[in-house]
Amino acid sequence: MADLDNRIYAHRLKEIVYHEAGHAVAIALRGMHFEYAMVNPDGGGHVYADLFRNEQTRKRMPWRKFSANWKENRDLYYQSDKSFLDSLAAIRLAGLVAEEIKFDTCDFRRGADDLHKFHLIAKRYFGGNFSGSRLLEMRKRVWNSCRNELSKQETWDWVERTALA
Helix, strand or coil: CHHHHHHHHHHHHHHHHHHHHHHHHHHHHCCCCCCEEEECCCCCEEEECCCCCCHHHHHHCCCCCCCCCHHHHHHHHHCCCHHHHHHHHHHHHHHHHHHHHHHCCCCCCCCHHHHHHHHHHHHHHHCCCCCHHHHHHHHHHHHHHHHHHHHCHHHHHHHHHHHHC
């Protein structure tokens, strides 16, 4: 029984590693920067990136790095620039997409925070007035775009190397 538990734990951890690697590569592909990716032994993970430079965060954590183009990112976000919002949406879904590519399935429960933030981006994209069908249409479009991007051999090799690191 202990051997089975260890194999299940190892597989779950591997899913999390690929999930976080998907986020990291999606950020880097868009010319943005992240500080580091982390996977917790308890089964969680996170890619630390401050794409907009939060002044309060800077004061509390002066050692923290910020994306070089944080001002431009913030401007594009508040202008509701469609291509920039698509990029942010793809970054949010990239972890789940990487899981799907590697394991032929993904855990939407583990990606609940990513999906929630995707919905917030969609709200900004549509201006707050949108139907569930438009949201699903956007998610399908961004998902397929992200899947095509991560499925390219050179990009997937990058995801693999990031996951192994």
